[in-house]
Amino acid sequence: MLALMLLALVGCGRLPVKQLDEAERLAGQARPEMVECARDDACAIDSALYALGEQALAEATAEAPVHRVLLLEGGEDALLARIHLIRSARRSIELQSFIFAEDDAGFFVLGELLDAARRGVRVRVLLDQLFSVDDTRLLAALATAHANFELRMYNPTFGKASTGPLEFGAGILCCFRRFNQRMHTKLLLVDGLIGITGGRNYQNRYFDWDSGYNYRDRDILVAGPVGAKMRAGFELFWTHERSVPVARLNDVAAHLLAHGGPPPLLPAPRLTRAGRILRISQAASDPEVVQARLIAPSLAVGRVDYYVDPPQKHERGRDPLYEEISHRLQSLVAGAEHSVVLQTPYLVLSREARQTFRALRRRENAPEVLVSTNSLAATDAWPVYALSHKYKRSYLRDLGFDIREYKPFPADAPIDLAATGALDAEVAPSGVPLTDAPTAFGSGARGGSGATGSGSGSMRDGPLPLRRAGVRVGLHAKSIVIDGRVGIVGTHNFDPRSDHYNTENAVIVHDAAFAAALERVIRHDARPENAWLIARRPKPPVLSGLDYSIGKAFEKLPLFDLWPLRYATSYELVEGCPPVRPEHPRFAECWTPAGDFPEVDLRLKGFYTRLVTAFGAGLAPIL
Known part of the structure; x- marks a missing residue:
């Protein structure tokens, strides 16, 4: 009975196919097609890293493959590599992720992808729906951002972008297996030549940008002929029926239909520390930084x-x-x-x-x-x-x-404590000042909200309570x-x-x-x-x-x-x-x-x- 009641409630949000078709048509009509660059390379930045990929591809044979690989251990290096590669793209960008958050890191990468689309690069983004962007106004704007930018959601729960508590419960009760079939695949691929994959999603804590809890994670950057297999793998998902264009999601389509199209402007990103975005943005186009952090540590390998x-x-x-x-x-x-x-x-x-x-x-x-x-x-x-x-x-x-x-x-740990923001005399997202800044992990840094627990001093704002506060990993x-x-x-x-x-x-x-x-x-x-x-x-x-x-x-x-x-x-x-x-x-x-x-x-x-x-x-x- 409970399952039937929940299904009835969530079913009320489903739109007829004709309305989904109309929403997709409205989105298509609203997409601008003009590009900002007339050059064949889409005004990509000069990149020695990209050149290494081209060299590997040119030297490789079927019997003797040649690749360039790099372990990305530090969070900011992993973000730097992504931004640099997006800017170096000349023809195409494919991005696949399990999580894509609406925070500093997420908005930073999203902005770079849109810039690439506007200068003439075909950008395709595929996100697992359950833990990714769910702001329907933002998604409606992205559905109409540019003809070169496409966004799809994998396995959307009840065909929606946003999964509330009712939908979550109904998904477990009625459709347990389907609900749990998630796309945990992660990939950023530029021109079918250079790819990044590994543990990182798109969220502050994967790039050392969370003031309370960060992941010690790892990616691998690989350049060379294996990029063709990466693109083929992406195509399998992109063309699958579970990958739904964002304009065809019920709640996004309803927003488009209600407003006769998209909002006039993209919603302003909700940023907490714009200074670090500027710092990485500048570094990503600095040849000396790229050489020291992304090229010098890389290895030439074969298979x-x-x-x-x-x-x-x-x-x-x-x-x-x-x-x-x-x-x-x-x-x-x-x-x-x-x-x-x-x-x-x-x-x-x-x-x-x-x-x-x-x-x-x-x-x-x-x-x-x-x-x-x-x-x-x-x-x-x-x-x-x-x-x-x-x-x-x-x-x-x-x-x-x-x-x-x-x-x-x-x-x-390969975590940049300064990058987390716990040392800054800034205001945390909750509005609580970050005081008692630490000099090392676990020496007094506040948690994610900038506040400590009560009683014994346990931190209550992270994944689990500890006996002491600090920037955890x-x-x-x-x-x-x-x-x-x-x-x-x-x-x-x-x-x-x-x-x-x-x-x-x-x-x-x-x-x-x-x-x-x-x-x-x-x-x-x-x-x-x-x-x-x-x-x-x-x-x-x-x-x-x-x-x-x-x-x-x-x-x-x-x-x-x-x-x-x-x-x-x-x-x-x-x-x-x-x-x-x-x-x-x-x-x-x-x-x-x-x-x-x-x-x-x-x-x-x-x-x-x-x-x-x-x-x-x-x-x-x-x-």
Whole structure:
């Protein structure tokens, strides 16, 4: 009954096909066609980075491919690269994203895309609808911005741009599978020549621009012949029936029909710190900055593969090979000989992934498996962490993982503290002055709203409450290094959701120098100053075998996993001690237990986490 009532309510917003056709016609008529540049290159900026891509393409052959690749570890470098590439585009730009926020970073990139369209570049933007722009007035204006600018939404809930609480609930109740089939694919591609993909969406916290919580993320920039495969992958989505032109979304179409077309002007962007936009804007067109930050650190490599899950992954009765990324990654891991270095924000493995790692563990000379992931204090998704917590014993003993959980205030993270705005004497978006500015992570910076919590001083405005305030960092990078010879950067979280619900994409670089560079940064994130070691907790003085057996039995239960003494806990390195492994005789001397959930205010999230651990195993594929 509830599902029927919700469907009836949300169904009231659906427009007849004739009205959607009329809205699309109005939008098409309103789009200006005049371009601001008559040159063949659309007045693109001179770019040495673009020239490297052209050189790679010219030198490459089918037997001996040539590419240029660059790891984008810092948030502002990742934004700088995007702006520079958009300005260097001569013919086309394709952008795909899971999230596109209406904040400083989002409006900055959007403005650059519109400028490119007006100077003569064909710009196509495809966004997953659920967590992207949902301002109907803004979307109506974008639907009519320029003939060279096209915007589509993937899998819109009930055919709308905005998903309110009713639509969200109805989507879960009536259309659970369809509602969860999200386009997690991320790509920026310029002229089919240079592409960027990886973990980053378009939102302040992915580019070091949030004053309270930022992602330690990673992208890869790749230039060369693999760009043709990237464009082919984009076309699969762009032409699919789930990709809906924004003028045909019910709420946007209603706005266009009600006003006889678009609003006269684009709504003014809501910016919080325009100064940093100007700074990156200037740097993006500075040849010396581009040389130092984007060209000098890049590597010349040979073979680069690009794989993408097509939209057909979401169709019932599909060929299992449509789960392209998952099969490729499992095959590469299965072929590892001495090491697998894995970085994922969400350590919840699918059944197939468990089988792959279990087979590795059973080998006579089992490869090392280092896993860099989030702690509860650092994650943006504590229910997911709760399921990871549930299976720690299995990960450590059965699969042989060496697990390092990222700290919310790492000693050495590639986050530019000054860029976050927490040091500025400005006003935060809430209007509360940012005072008590920190000099380092976790030393007194205010949260996202500029206010601290009450009582014990816990911060209440971030993803979860902590015992102290500060500019926090959460891991969001998704990468694998196999045997120091193959490096993988992409969007796949190596979890059941990425395996079965989301579409994903990944770049696989077959080059030892690149793999070594990627492994080096992941192992740096796993160092004791940046991450807690996860290992078996000290054995109880009596009945340790019984405790282990009961805990193992409870772990198998999908419900009522209530045994309070978990197998594993977090450890902090004692100052002056070497970071020895758990099997080393000096382990107890050099590592001290830090508790199950270090830094977390246990009054709330610790309780919730234990609750999901006890009752939420069935949610693993969705979370």
